[in-house]
Amino acid sequence: MTIAVLIVAAGRGTRAGGALPKQWRTVAGQPVARWTVQAFQAVGAVTMVIHPDDRDIATATLAGLDVRLVDGGADRAGSVRNGLEAMAEDAPELVLIHDCARPCADHPLIQGVIDALASHDGAAAALAVTDALWTGDGGAVTGTRDRTGLYRAQTPQGFRYDKILAAHRAHPGGAADDVQVARDAGLTIAITPGSERNLKITGPEDFARAAKLLESRMDIRLGNGFDVHAFEAGDHVWLCGVKVPHTHALKGHSDADVGMHAVTDAIYGALAEGDIGRHFPPSDPQWKGCESHVFLRHAVELATSKGYVINNVDCTLICERPKVGPHAAAMMARMGEIMGLRPDQVSVKATTSERLGFTGREEGIAAIATATLVKA
16 A cells, blocks of 8 residues: 655744744754654655745755655645645555644554554544633633543544545635545544644744654664675776776675675664675575665665664775775765765765785775664
8 A cells, every 4th residue: 555645844833933934943953844754754755845935945954865845835725735736646545644843753653543544534643632621811711611522633644645635626725734624525534542742843942842752762773784895806896886996896796895785784783683694695696796775775674664764874994995085975975875865974984904904915895884773
């Protein structure tokens, strides 16, 4: 079943204060919008609707993440419809619609909505109202209201894609949220468990609350990888995805990219998922000569499927020659492209072994790598 995610980020958020709209402001070390996208990366393809004036800052904020940007409309409903229409050419079966200003959404909350869509046209997270409800006038209580059956609406709100698109196309506008649009079209919406942690950043004080929640839930994993390949006859080596001219090639069952192998094993290690040999046995002829980006992408996708995002990787190549420095920037760019990371999240550097050992005798190249994974 194909699932797409639509994140609504076209608002101005004036109540939050600050020089920037709240979705582009930093909380717990990175912009709100980046936290929100990372929370949904494992779910499906992500589309974000933005204000047309925000395209440059959105592109910079989301660098390295696989997100399609679509200009929003005059109001929230118009923005959602624009995002839904942008998905029509390759329509998913289900779509989750989420407010960008809710960066603390977690896997159980999201999965609850998805599970409910197996038997409903729509589903939305919500919390039952537990406080007493008053009416007031002039600062004085004028009455009470029964809270029975009342809920505080949250997002994500999930729907059968074709039905919510048709509902938005037919709606006259002015709806409070997508659940109202769906109900006005006659759809039945299931209520799924919301979370007090799933706060919506509205006022200035909410940034501190969100920061505490994001920092407290962090599940940080560290993994290391080590790999060695000997030289053989040839005229180039593959290092971190870049073809580097050399007097020899590296010997291996695949393309012998020693740097990429070390990074791949570091990611597997952080996940307690063994090494490349477990997932791509060298005894299997289908991997003969395989390009190493296949292994690295598999490790990244495995991390994503388990709810982790890669925060950064650091790789050190150990050799006398070839010289890595002239190619380091290209290596970092290529590795970042494969892993969906910004250039400043990927480090590739080199050292020699002072002419000691097999690398000092120029019999091969070694690489060590570290990867940091954070639970989304």
